[in-house]
Amino acid sequence: MASDNLIQHVPASSGGRSSSTFAADFASSVVVFLVAIPLCLGIAVASGVPVAMGLISGIVGGLVVGAIAGSPLQVSGPAAGLAVIVFGFVEQYGVAALGPVLVAAGAIQILAGFLRIGSWFRAISPAVVHGMLAGIGILIILGQIHVLMDSKPAAGGIQNVVAIEGSVEKLWHDGITTQTLALMVGVASLLAMIGWEKFRPAKLKLVPGALIGVAFGTLLAVGFALPIARVNLPASLLDGISIPGASDFMRLTEPGIFVTVLVIAIIASAETLLSAAAVDRMHDGERTKYNKELFAQGIGNGICGMLGALPITGVIVRSSANIQAGAKTRLSAVMHGAWVLALVALLPQLLGVVPLTALAAVLLVTGWRLVSLHHVRHLFDQHGWVPVGIWFATVSLVVTQDLLIGVGVGLALSIAEIVPYLRRRLHIETAETEDEIYLNLTGAATAKSIPALLNLLEKLPASQPVRLTAPDLHYLDHTCAETISEWVQRETRAGRRVIVEYASSESSERHHRVDPQLRRFYSEAAA
CATH class of the missing domain: 3.30.750.24 (STAS domain)
Incomplete structure (x- = not known):
């Protein structure tokens, strides 16, 4: 035992150890960058906002949150779990109202960190958290089916189901339409991504399937000069920054907008800490400081709000890629943000050829993973029918009613379970x-x-x-x-x-x- 302790506490101060740590973080940052780019673009599309907003959030999540995070190996950026909330909000209140909402939500997260209530988010029932994510995943799938066919998604789950017939009808008007071409490219991207993740060579295991799917769809669209919708980027990233004005902040007094502030603050915090707990299970190094992580996320969301970007959270897809690639410190997350910034600043035209339908394919897979049926089996095998019932109620109401209603009912049921005790x-x-x-x-x-x-x-x-x-x-x-x-x-x-x-x-x-x-x-x- 004593020898183990001695080995464990040897300081990593030698030049060789420092250089090897930097090399590992550098390699990991490249992998995370390749994972992050299609997700930043796709989540912006799913949120119904310009893609520049997703890229700005990815940069802030890397450079700012990565530098001060309480979870050393977690990567932050725009999250699919908030895309549905943002989409509905933007449809109702406009993009300009989003910035002040993020500033206010970030302030709540900072206060939560100072008040040391980060651990209380870990007391939320796993059935409610995973039910919320599964409901969001289903909503993402229902919305992105329309984008896959080059059509505009609706704001709600039921509306998207009803609108599918209209999107399908556009595929068969007077021969092959642009919607048909978009669907063909999207399906090809989806198959390429799934096929790569299933059959990729061991030597290329760190190359993300999302990158392969987007690259394949882009090659098809460019190679055949297909007239389908592409990513639309401003000439300069600075043109994509929209600083909210005083009149925008005055709208925070509107009841609907204020409720969205609370929803984003709570959901972003819960998703971040859920991801941090999962990240801690993937490695044996430094544990997450939950209150510090909440503070860092609050700073990041505040900056995203002032820059007119998307909300950010700690995200498990990028974080797991970071760990699997061998990251040692938070430097990998910081560098991945620098690579996103460099790409947008130096080669924006490269992103401008990416078809939106290929990004929809990435989000279809992301949405399916959020549903996570294996977690339902785990709940039933280990804990019985009660948490499964809570999960099902949460999912159903998130999809058919509203995210806030679904989570609220799920929390009420989980509390009712333990009231006698x-x-x-x-x-x-x-x-x-x-x-x-x-x-x-x-x-x-x-x-x-x-x-x-x-x-x-x-x-x-x-x-x-x-x-x-x-x-x-x-x-x-x-x-x-x-x-x-x-x-x-x-x-x-x-x-x-x-x-x-x-x-x-x-x-x-x-x-x-x-x-x-x-x-x-x-x-x-x-x-």
């Missing part, structure tokens, strides 16, 4: 010996216990074995069970020995028979 507190008894740290949980472990529980778990001395017991734990909800399981898995990967003991007393067995969640949790921990 809210009066019972979770008590955590700790004891430390030379060999182990003992943690004993008693009472009821619900979502409200998560901030205090995580604060304790994440402050435990590194590498020392932990024995977790809960002989008198009466209740464990699925949110708390997921949180503990993820911590156990992460610490085990990092080399810590964690023992979860199943209580054998007669009274404890009776509690476990009453609460199937406890049985599932112990079974998973034992496995």
Whole structure:
């Protein structure tokens, strides 16, 4: 154990180590840049705004948020999860009203960071978070089906379903139409992307499928000189910057706009911290400082608002590419922002040949991944029907009604699940010996216990074995069970020995028979 600690704390100050770290970050930044470009363009299209706004957000997410982020390997930029919200907002209030909304939402995120409430976002039920993302994914798919056919999407899910017949009819007027050509290029891009991700050579595993799909669609459109819609960029990136005026900020007093401020602040924060938690599970290095990450996102969104760009969050697609490419520090995220800036400043004409239908193909895949049916199977296998029901209710209402309604109902259902146990507190008894740290949980472990529980778990001395017991734990909800399981898995990967003991007393067995969640949790921990 002592030798492990010595190895772990050797400072990386030698020239060789520094140069190797820089080389790894440099290579990773190029990979993230190749992933980010089609997503920045595509999310702007899905948001119903000029593509320059997506590129500006990508630059800010890299250069600004990357430099001050609390999650060392997370990459920030425009997120598909907010595209649906922005699209509906812009349709109703106009693009000019978006800047002040982002400034206000960023201020809320900064305040949340200062008030240290970042950990409370982790107490949101996974069923609600993934249900929200799945609903957004379905809305993205329904909208981008129209873009794939060179038609304009509607603002809502039901409206897009109704409008599909009209978009399809445009494919068959007097022979081959531009809509038909767009659909052919879009489908070719989609097949190229899926085929690359399924069959790509091992030596080229870091080349993103989105880049291949967009490149293939672009080659088809340019090679055959097809008259289909392309990316429209201003002559200069500075022309794409639209600083909001005083009259725009005065509109924040309008009820609908103020509600959007709260929605973007909450959804952007939740998506960022969800992504950060997933990023932490992918590596064994420095953990996310959640309140610092909220502060950084607030700064980034405030700057995006002042530049007239799109809202940003921490995004899992770019972050996972960053980690898989071998990134070591946040420098990779910063450099990827510099590459986006360089491309837009030096070679904007290169982006101007990209067909919109190819970007729609990228977003169709992105939307499908947000739906994440494997998470539903995980919820059912590990936690039963209740969280699956919460997930389904959230998805249904996000798609058919409104994102705020869907998330609100999902949160209400998740709270209703634990109402009978809210009066019972979770008590955590700790004891430390030379060999182990003992943690004993008693009472009821619900979502409200998560901030205090995580604060304790994440402050435990590194590498020392932990024995977790809960002989008198009466209740464990699925949110708390997921949180503990993820911590156990992460610490085990990092080399810590964690023992979860199943209580054998007669009274404890009776509690476990009453609460199937406890049985599932112990079974998973034992496995």
